[in-house]
Amino acid sequence: MTAIHVLGLTKRYDELTAVDDVTLDVGVGEFVGVLGPNGAGKTTLLEMIEGLRRPDAGTVEVLGEAVWPRNPRLQPRIGVQLQASSFFERLTAREQIRTFASLYGVGAATADGWLERVGLGDKADTRVEALSGGQAQRLSIACALVHDPELVFLDEPTAALDPQARRNLWDLLSSINDSGRTVVLTTHYMDEAEILCDRVAVMDHGRILQFDTPAALVRGLDAPTRITVAPGALTAAQAGAIAGVGEVGEGPDGVVLVTREPAAVLGALAAGQHLDGVTVQTGTLEDVFLALTGREYRA
Structure with a gap:
């Protein structure tokens, strides 16, 4: 089965083509990474697949549904962690994740459990503006996962995390994927992609240059x-x-x-x-x- 089907996806901004005729498929239960230099088009590609940005050309289907115009049937089935996190002001970490959980009909106990899973149990009563960059990043990831989505999009999820937090998050993401969830992430960490991902898409100048398993990509290099x-x-x-x-x-x-x-x-x-x-x-x-x-x- 296919979790994501992208055909001829294109997005332009004046003279810049941010995403240029991209076609790819992601299977249900796959863990896929998107790699590329700054400005390669990774975030724009994910935002169109998530239904957050309207493509200029091409089509996207996620879990068998069209994503644009915005499809409310998909929202409970996907989780999205954006590159830049935005929280409700003056709420504690506990209040923040409980608010997100309530939007999906998820109870407070489950929300509190996610704070523990991302290592923020001791920060539950801390206001979000007082969290460090890494702590805010972990809270953002917990908010994206609190409703147990079928498909998870993570845009540079381990940026600003210390090595210990990165490794702990790898374990969490692997366990989510092992339970049958589909995961798509962008990252600048090659070791992260090599360890976590079933397949990796290398992107530059808005195009997918290669899309294969990490091992096959390395073999093809003939280094x-x-x-x-x-x-x-x-x-x-x-x-x-x-x-x-x-x-x-x-x-x-x-x-x-x-x-x-x-x-x-x-x-x-x-x-x-x-x-x-x-x-x-x-x-x-x-x-x-x-x-x-x-x-x-x-x-």
Whole structure:
């Protein structure tokens, strides 16, 4: 089954085409990430799929329903965490999430439980304007999930979170997905996408450049393997003499062997008893991202 069906979606602002003829499908129960540099069109794409922004061309169906004009039948079935959070002023965290919950007919006990799940139980009586950026982000996510939606949209959900909070949120999102919910998120964290997502769409200049599993994207890059041998274990000359080594470098962590035949090179290192302290680095999703979108600075 398809949770999201997007066909030829386009959005323009004067001379700028923010989203350019995007077509994609997301299956029910999938966890999909959308990656891209600043200004790639990620947020605009999500807002059109969510029914928050009218497309100039193309169609969107979510859970079998058209999203535009605004479809009130979809609102109880989806959860949305926006990039910029807006809360009712002068309410505490508890009052805030209970208010959101009441809009969906969800009881206070369930709302309070979500505060605990995102680690804000001790901040329940704190006014939202007194929360830190990371705490406000977690409250925003809890508000998006409080009514147990079938489909969840999260726009950079772990921005402003410390490493511990990020990891805890990963566990929460994984558990939600494991229960059969569909999750779509945008993120700038490659490790986050690689760990959480079933498939990843890399977007730039309003277009989807690649859409596949993280592993398939990395395989398609055909990046060389870098094998680092501990300092003193091997000289650069000895490393260069190993069959299959294409390039040798030296760094603070030891001698670096660049190869496209890692099995043969590791076998040679094992035969020479040079495996102690060896590290192996293959291509990563970040390598894919940079290969597709370039390295220039984006404001």
